[in-house]
Amino acid sequence: MTDTLPPDDDLAAAEYALGVMPAAERALFAARLDLSPELRTAVSSWEIRLAALADQIPEVAPPPQVKAALMTALFTPETEPRAGFWENLWLWRTLTGVSLAALAVMAGLYLRAPAPPAVPGAVYVAELASDKTTVRVIAYYDAQSGTLRLDRRAGEPAAGRAMELWLIAGTDKPKSLGLMPATETGSVVIPTTLRDAVQTATLAVSDEPAGGSPTGQPTGAVLAAGKVHSL
Amino acid sequence: MAESLEVLIGRVALRDEAAFRNLYDRTSAKLFGVCLRLLRQRSEAEDALQETYVKVWRNAAQFSASGHNAMSWLIAVARNHAIDRLRARWTEAAPLDAEVEVADEMPDPERQALASDMGRRLRQCLGELEAVRAQAVAGAYIDGFSYQELADRHGIPLNTIRTWLRRGLAKLKECLSR
Numbered sequence: 079m080t081d082t083l084p085p086d087d088d089l090a091a092a093e094y095a096l097g098v099m100p101a102a103e104r105a106l107f108a109a110r111l112d113l114s115p116e117l118r119t120a121v122s123s124w125e126i127r128l129a130a131l132a133d134q135i136p137e138v139a140p141p142p143q144v145k146a147a148l149m150t151a152l153f154t155p156e157t158e159p160r161a162g163f164w165e166n167l168w169l170w171r172t173l174t175g176v177s178l179a180a181l182a183v184m185a186g187l188y189l190r191a192p193a194p195p196a197v198p199g200a201v202y203v204a205e206l207a208s209d210k211t212t213v214r215v216i217a218y219y220d221a222q223s224g225t226l227r228l229d230r231r232a233g234e235p236a237a238g239r240a241m242e243l244w245l246i247a248g249t250d251k252p253k254s255l256g257l258m259p260a261t262e263t264g265s266v267v268i269p270t271t272l273r274d275a276v277q278t279a280t281l282a283v284s285d286e287p288a289g290g291s292p293t294g295q296p297t298g299a300v301l302a303a304g305k306v307h308s309l
Numbered sequence: 310m311a312e313s314l315e316v317l318i319g320r321v322a323l324r325d326e327a328a329f330r331n332l333y334d335r336t337s338a339k340l341f342g343v344c345l346r347l348l349r350q351r352s353e354a355e356d357a358l359q360e361t362y363v364k365v366w367r368n369a370a371q372f373s374a375s376g377h378n379a380m381s382w383l384i385a386v387a388r389n390h391a392i393d394r395l396r397a398r399w400t401e402a403a404p405l406d407a408e409v410e411v412a413d414e415m416p417d418p419e420r421q422a423l424a425s426d427m428g429r430r431l432r433q434c435l436g437e438l439e440a441v442r443a444q445a446v447a448g449a450y451i452d453g454f455s456y457q458e459l460a461d462r463h464g465i466p467l468n469t470i471r472t473w474l475r476r477g478l479a480k481l482k483e484c485l486s487r
Contacts, residue, residue: 085479088482089475089478089479092475092478092482093474093475093478095385096446096449096450096478097388097389097392097395097396097449097450097453097455098449098454098455098456098459098474099396099455099456100396100455100456100457101396101397104392104393104396118375119376122375122376122377122385123376125377125381125382125384125385125388126376126377126378126381126427127431127481127482127485128431128446128450129377129380129381129384129385129427130427130428130431130432131431131446131447131450131451132339132343132384132388132450132451133428134451135339135342135343135346135451136342137338137339137341137342138338138341138342138345139337139338139341140337140338140341140355140358141355144337144341144355144358144359145333145337147359148333148359148362148363149330151359151363152329152363152366153326212360231393232360232363234363234367262367262368
């Protein structure tokens with residue numbers, strides 16, 4: 079079943095399934111899960127082994143408005159997005175500041191975590207979030223390959239709209255990195271001319287017409303943003 | 310006759326809204342219980358429940374290859390999401406809602422999982438572990454305790470608790486595979 083995996087990986091799968099890992103280590107393990115079907119099988123096997131523990135947790139009927147909100151969120155096309163957000167610089171700073179603080183804590187946790195999984199080359203991470211939306215994306219940048227791996231943890235484009243990913247270096251205008259993958263996880267290769275800038279840049283996701291911004295610059299609301307941080 | 314939950318998830322994977330509503334009606338009380346127990350805050354548990362079902366809608370196609378039965382898969386989606394939220398509480402622990410009862414003691418593994426056959430075997434194998442290790446496994450699963458919280462509760466240094474719990478998990482796996 080899962081015995082083809084190294085024992086350490088199987089135990090890491092158990093720790094992930096149980097949920098005991100600190101946040102940063104958990105995020106890194108989740109990124110490994112995206113790439114490894116064997117690891118996913120190991121996690122599933124542990125989830126199945128432990129599932130009977132949930133028998134002890136009593137059922138609690140959720141309030142009806144949760145169902146109403148869920149069905150509306152999933153099955154009602156959303157109307158026009160808020161505009162003019164990009165001009166609102168202070169909000170920008172708030173967003174990136176919050177994410178930076180979160181990542182500073184995350185980096186601290188990571189350093190204290192025992193035996194982090196081996197990651198080849200320099201790795202950078204950004205957590206894109208906003209307190210105005212539910213969109214949350216974790217981005218991992220592998221400097222060696224120039225690949226930015228995207229893990230969309232929450233939020234999806236409004237019906238008929240697209241999410242576009244932007245790189246903002248210093249005071250430069252945002253540069254498009256293309257549309258966010260339609261799937262929850264995916265990756266984009268950063269153009270060689272932008273690679274040096276990634277490590278200190280801010281990443282942002284904006285709401286755009288299907289097919290992406292027609293102007294080459296963001297036209298819709300910032301759905302999430304976060305500063306790139308080295309791990 | 311009501312369709313099995315497995316069939317419903319299969320239909321959800323084919324974007325069947327009616328099947329999704331039916332699945333929600335039949336499983337949300339269990340998943341809300343799980344979210345509430347882990348997050349200990351009603352409003353956050355409600356958010357987590359909604360996000361969990363968004364994931365269920367989006368990822369239903371992954372269910373059939375996972376080896377899970379319907380309920381264990383749904384519980385895993387809910388737990389993973391709630392644990393992500395729990396671990397993302399960077400700065401301060403959220404205050405607990407008075408209305409949500411929080412276990413002061415570790416859950417009693419002896420009382421666990423009597424219902425199913427899987428449950429019986431799990432209980433038996435937890436029983437073969439040292440009592441404190443079995444409690445740590447149950448506490449992590451049911452109440453979402455992190456390594457840090459387990460270390461505090463059991464009075465074991467953080468750098469020891471991991472080796473200690475991993476040994477317990479390896480033994481548990483060995484017992485369950487017998």
